[in-house]
Amino acid sequence: MQAQTEQKTIPVYGQYIAGEWRSEGETLPVINKYTGEEVARIVKASREEVREAVTNALETFRRTKLTPTQRYEILMRAAQLCQERKEELALTMVHEVGKVLKDARAEVDRGVQTLIASAEEAKRIAGEGIPLAQPGGENKLAFTIRVPVGVVGAITPFNFPFNLTVHKLGPAIAAGNTVVLKPAELTPIIACKLVEILSEAGLPAGFINVVNGLGPETGQYLLEDERIAMFTFTGSPGVGRHIKSTTGIRKVTLELGNNSPNIVHEDAPDLDRAAELCVTRGFSNAGQACISVQRVYVHRDIYDTFVEKAVRVVQSLKVGNPEDPTTDVGPMITEKEAKRAEEWIQEAVDGGAKVAVGGTREGAVLYPTVLTNVTPEMKVMCQEVFAPVISIVPYDEIDEAFREANESRFGLQVGLFTANLQLAMRAAHELEFGGVIINDVSTYRADVMPYGGVKDSGIGKEGPRYAVQEMTDERIVVINL
Numbered sequence: 315m316q317a318q319t320e321q322k323t324i325p326v327y328g329q330y331i332a333g334e335w336r337s338e339g340e341t342l343p344v345i346n347k348y349t350g351e352e353v354a355r356i357v358k359a360s361r362e363e364v365r366e367a368v369t370n371a372l373e374t375f376r377r378t379k380l381t382p383t384q385r386y387e388i389l390m391r392a393a394q395l396c397q398e399r400k401e402e403l404a405l406t407m408v409h410e411v412g413k414v415l416k417d418a419r420a421e422v423d424r425g426v427q428t429l430i431a432s433a434e435e436a437k438r439i440a441g442e443g444i445p446l447a448q449p450g451g452e453n454k455l456a457f458t459i460r461v462p463v464g465v466v467g468a469i470t471p472f473n474f475p476f477n478l479t480v481h482k483l484g485p486a487i488a489a490g491n492t493v494v495l496k497p498a499e500l501t502p503i504i505a506c507k508l509v510e511i512l513s514e515a516g517l518p519a520g521f522i523n524v525v526n527g528l529g530p531e532t533g534q535y536l537l538e539d540e541r542i543a544m545f546t547f548t549g550s551p552g553v554g555r556h557i558k559s560t561t562g563i564r565k566v567t568l569e570l571g572n573n574s575p576n577i578v579h580e581d582a583p584d585l586d587r588a589a590e591l592c593v594t595r596g597f598s599n600a601g602q603a604c605i606s607v608q609r610v611y612v613h614r615d616i617y618d619t620f621v622e623k624a625v626r627v628v629q630s631l632k633v634g635n636p637e638d639p640t641t642d643v644g645p646m647i648t649e650k651e652a653k654r655a656e657e658w659i660q661e662a663v664d665g666g667a668k669v670a671v672g673g674t675r676e677g678a679v680l681y682p683t684v685l686t687n688v689t690p691e692m693k694v695m696c697q698e699v700f701a702p703v704i705s706i707v708p709y710d711e712i713d714e715a716f717r718e719a720n721e722s723r724f725g726l727q728v729g730l731f732t733a734n735l736q737l738a739m740r741a742a743h744e745l746e747f748g749g750v751i752i753n754d755v756s757t758y759r760a761d762v763m764p765y766g767g768v769k770d771s772g773i774g775k776e777g778p779r780y781a782v783q784e785m786t787d788e789r790i791v792v793i794n795l
C-alpha cells in the first residue's frame with residue numbers, strides 16, 4: 315500500500331503495523347543529500363506504537379505459519395518485483411543517500427540476488443541425526459530440528475539501505491520468523507518501499523512491521539521490549555556495544571565498523587589492477603562502506619610507482635552530482651560528516667602527512683583524498699574514517715605489514731595482493747579478520763558468503779545461509795523407541 319501524501323508531493327512514511335500505514339505524530343524530514351531538498355517525511359513512532367508493532371509481530375508468529383515453499387515463493391516474487399522497479403529503487407537511493415546512480419543500480423542488483431539466495435535457503439533448513447552412542451542410549455532415536463527464534467528486531471544503517479535491509483528481512487522470513495524493522499532515519503524510504511514490495515509479493519500482514527524514528531528513541535524502545543527474541547544490527551561500534559549491553563541474554567548479530575587494511579606485496583600479479591581497485595573501492599559510496607579500503611600497505615620497492623598510479627586513477631574519477639550516470643563519487647551522508655573527515659585530514663597534515671591528491675570539500679562532497687607520510691596514531695589510520703580517504707604506507711618486510719594490519723581494534727576484512735601461494739595461506743592464518751581476500755581488496759563481498767567480523771567489528775555472520783543459522787534455534791528431539 316502507498317504511504318499517505320502531504321501537500322500532494324512529499325510522501326510521509328509512518329509506522330507499518332498489521333499491514334497498515336499509520337501517519338499520526340511528529341515528523342522528521344528526509345533530505346536529498348546532494349540538493350538539500352526535502353524528499354519525504356517520516357513519523358516518529360511512539361513507545362506505544364513500538365509495543366503494538368511487537369505485539370502484532372508476536373501474535374502473527376504464534377498464529378500464522380508459512381510453509382518453506384510459501385516463503386520461497388514470496389521471496390522469489392519480491393526479487394522479481396524489485397528487478398522490475400530497479401530504476402525507481404535506484405533513484406530513491408540516489409536522492410536519500412546521495413549514492414551515485416551506478417552504485418545505486420548495482421545495489422538493487424545485489425539486493426535482488428540476496429532475496430533469491432534467501433528464498434533458496436528457505437528450502438534448506440535442516441537438522442541432523444545424533445547417534446546416542448553411550449550406555450543408556452540404546453533404543454533411542456535422536457535428531458535436531460531448527461526452529462525460528464520468534465520476533466526479530468532489525469536495525470539498519472544509512473549506507474546500503476536496500477541490500478543490508480534485504481540481508482536481514484530475507485533470511486528472517488526464510489527462517490519462519492516475524493520482524494520489527496527500524497530503518498536508519500537518514501535513509502528510511504527505500505526500506506519502506508521494500509516492505510511494500512514484500513507485501514505485494516504475498517507476505518501476509520504482521521510478518522514485517524516497520525517503526526520509524528531516531529535511534530535513541532524508536533531504536534531504544536525496541537531494545538527494551540523483552541518479547542523480541544533476537545536483534546540483528548548493522549551500524550556503528552558504539553551503538554553495537556550499547557545494543558549488546560542492553561539486550562541481556564537475548565541473541566544478537568552485530569555487523570559493525572572496520573578501518574580496512576590492504577597489503578600490496580612486491581610480487582602483486584598486476585599492479586595497475588591493484589592500484590585501481592584500492593582507489594575505486596576506497597571511494598565508492600563516498601568511502602562510506604564498512605569494508606572500504608582505508609589503510610594501504612605497499613612494499614617499498616613498488617611504493618612510488620603505486621602512489622603515482624593511484625593518484626592517476628583518482629584524477630580520472632568524476633566527482634559531484636550522484637544523479638549523473640557517469641559520476642563516480644557523490645556527496646557524503648551529511649555536510650557535518652564531510653567536515654569531520656576534512657578535520658581528520660587536517661589533523662593528519664598538521665602531524666606531517668602529505669596530501670597526494672584531494673583534501674578539498676564543497677558542502678557534503680569531499681574530494682577523494684590520498685594521504686602519504688601518515689603514522690599509525692593518526693585518526694585517518696586508527697579509527698574508521700568512513701569517508702573517501704585512503705592512506706598509503708610503505709613497508710620493507712611482510713611481517714611488518716601483517717603486524718600493522720592486525721594492530722587495530724577492528725577485524726572485518728583485509729585484502730592482500732601477492733602471487734605467492736605460501737604467503738597467501740600464511741595471511742589466511744595470521745591476519746585476524748572475519749575475511750581474508752587474496753588478490754582483491756577488503757571491499758570484496760559476495761552476498762552468499764559468510765560475512766562478519768571479529769574484535770570490535772562485531773559478532774555473528776550474515777549471508778543468507780549463515781543468517782538463517784543465527785535466526786533459528788537448534789532443538790534436540792529424543793524418541794524412546
Ligand code: NAD
Nearest residue numbers: 470471472497498529530533534549550553569570571604
Ligand atoms: P549508526 O550506528 O549511527 O546507526 C545505525 C542504526 O542504529 C540506525 O537505524 C540508528 O537509528 C540506530 N540507532 C542509533 N542509536 C541507537 C540506539 N541507542 N538504540 C537503538 N538503535 C540505535 O550507524 P550509521 O551511521 O547508520 O552507519 C555507519 C556505521 O555502520 C559504520 O560504523 C559502518 O562501518 C557500519 N556498517 C557496518 C556494516 C557491516 O556489515 N559490518 C555494513 C554497513 C555499515
